[in-house]
Amino acid sequence: MNAERRRILLVDDEAVVLDSCLAILEGSGHEVAFASSGETGLDMARGWQPDLVFVDLKMPGISGLEVLDALRELDPTSVSIVFTGFATIASAVEAMQHGAYDFLAKPFTPDEFRSMVRRGLTQRELLVERAALLRERETLRENFAAIVSHELRSPLAAVQQNLFVVMAELDGSIGDAQQERLRRMSARIGDLLVLVNRWLRSFSIDISHMREGFRPVAISGPISAAIESAQAEAVRKAVAIAGDVDPGAVVAGDEGALTEAVLNVIGNAVKYSREGGRVVVSAMRRDGTVEISVADSGVGIPTADLPWIFDAFYRGQAGASGASGAGIGLALTRRIVEAHGGHITASSDPGQGSVFVIELPAFDAPVPGPGAAPPEQVSKGASG
Ligand SMILES: Nc1ncnc2c1ncn2[C@@H]1O[C@H](COP(=O)(O)OP(=O)(O)OP(=O)(O)O)[C@@H](O)[C@H]1O
Ligand SMILES: [Mg+2]
Secondary structure (H helix, E strand, C coil), rough: CCCCCCCCEECCCHHHHHHHHHHCCCCCCCEEEEEEEEEHHHHHHHHHHCCEEEEEECCCCCCCCHHHHHHHHHCCCCCCEEEEEECCHHHHHHHHHHCCCCECCCCCHHHHHHHHHHHHHHHHHHHHHHHHHHHHHHHHHHHHHHHHHHHHHHHHHHHHHHHHHHHHCCCCCHHHHHHHHHHHHHHHHHHHHHHHHHHHHCCCCCHHHHHHHHHEEEEEHHHHHHHHHHHHHHCCCCCCCEEEEEEEEEEEEEEEEHHHHHHHHHHHHHCCCCCCCEEEEEEEECCCCEEEEEEECCCCCCCCHHHHHHHCCCHHHHCCCCCCCCHHHHHHHHHHHHHCCHHHHHEEEEEEEEEEEEEEEEEECCCCCCCCCCCCCEECCCCC
């Protein structure tokens, strides 16, 4: 027996089915309501917020599948189970694709129905718990970032400040070796501060405020800036960066953050390329989205690493085998891309290269002013 009182909604146009379900549920301790059409069922679900809904697939008016879609939209944690009159596998599969948790073929015995109710309610509990955990994780993440910023960044900045003062005071009165040691201390603390700041941004603090300042941005601007920043390292490794960018591709966003997001991906493409490799950056409009792709012919990403590379501090095989970094770049990029309502995916042919694709919603208004110049078509590294 369920200790808790739950709400169960039955939607079926056959009175005999409703009657028998009501009879079976009598004394179960649950609140039960019923509707004999999809329209009334949905109206009731809106106001009443049931935990579990049984839906007949075949009803006059709106179909069971439409009801399932609408229910899922209303509350993604509510659980729907379909009644199928003709127990065809195909219709059950289709119902599952529309979000049904399970199906019950008519006619069913009271025990079959009771057991389905129990399964459905257990699933509902799991979904509600999962949603609560996700919310809690998000809060923890934000609190954690706030703590890190106070407890780590502030003292580091203070140490750095004091070091500058001591270095200035001791200038001329200590030997070169001691000077060098102080300089190295200061440089390492500087690196740590940069790391903490990047890490903090990957935890969303600044990003949540970023949206307020969104403006139309021609994506060619951030891409040119990112290619330019990556150029020094590309030249050092004789890696050629080619760009093919639609000047009309515009998104609503924060230009600085977008540059950072793209730079992390292009920077990786160069970093994980072999000497003399090639990186191709392209951006184009495609059905309401702007698609930016960065392809390299570098070391590639092992399949086992792929699901984790967007997590903070995950470095994977390529990262662990010598290249410098902290494993933050892609976490930060994903955070920025998602703050812009987009998403990023990666695919790779290990040993052959990788492709990163960023999709952002296109901004449809015309760009104000002359717009950013498209990037150079091809900027070739030294001694190619
Ligand atoms: N283009 C790429 N080719 C091969 N491996 C890649 C590529 N981009 C990312 N990776 C893998 O994904 C991991 C995570 O990338 P990410 O940019 O987050 O961190 P990082 O480059 O190691 O360090 P950071 O960006 O903080 O300097 C890398 O360590 C590497 O293993
Ligand atoms: Mg990186």
